Amino acid sequence: MEISTASAKPPTVDQFLAAFDAFAQAVRRARGARAADPDGGLTLSQYGLLEPLADRADARVSELAERAGIAPSTASRILDALERRGIVARKREAQDRRGVAVALTREGTEVLSREHEWLRARQRGFYKSLPADERALAPDLLLRLAALIDELATGPE
Numbered sequence: 001m002e003i004s005t006a007s008a009k010p011p012t013v014d015q016f017l018a019a020f021d022a023f024a025q026a027v028r029r030a031r032g033a034r035a036a037d038p039d040g041g042l043t044l045s046q047y048g049l050l051e052p053l054a055d056r057a058d059a060r061v062s063e064l065a066e067r068a069g070i071a072p073s074t075a076s077r078i079l080d081a082l083e084r085r086g087i088v089a090r091k092r093e094a095q096d097r098r099g100v101a102v103a104l105t106r107e108g109t110e111v112l113s114r115e116h117e118w119l120r121a122r123q124r125g126f127y128k129s130l131p132a133d134e135r136a137l138a139p140d141l142l143l144r145l146a147a148l149i150d151e152l153a154t155g156p157e
Helices: 013-032 044-055 061-068 072-084 106-129 132-154
Strands: 088-092 100-104
Touching: 013 044, 013 132, 044 061, 044 072, 044 100, 044 106, 061 072, 061 100, 072 088, 100 106
Parallel strands: none
Antiparallel strands: 088 100
């Protein structure tokens, strides 16, 4: 889809709706798509779940799920797969036997770091490719789209 510029004819509401639908579908596809990294990269869902562990030793499954915006049961299924790959290790917490702490393994730290660098490089590249007027609008527009997606996710009252 071509991005309109200030000199082009303003898009219609229907064009906006089609573009928003395409954006939302791309996000859904990306969350579950297998990473192209031959060394065993992460899906966006896996990355989003593990990202909080980049700067801390461990976290509870429930905390990771909340930060990723998913159900704890979904987080557990994702972590099962990551544990089988040697990306994370889980252990029962001593003070609360019901709680499970998740930590990155050495390999997990390397994979998460590699994914973070790749994602940020792609994001920076996209930002740099935007014309100056679009760069000025992008942060606010993305935050407003995120708020709209959060609103849509909760459904009608």
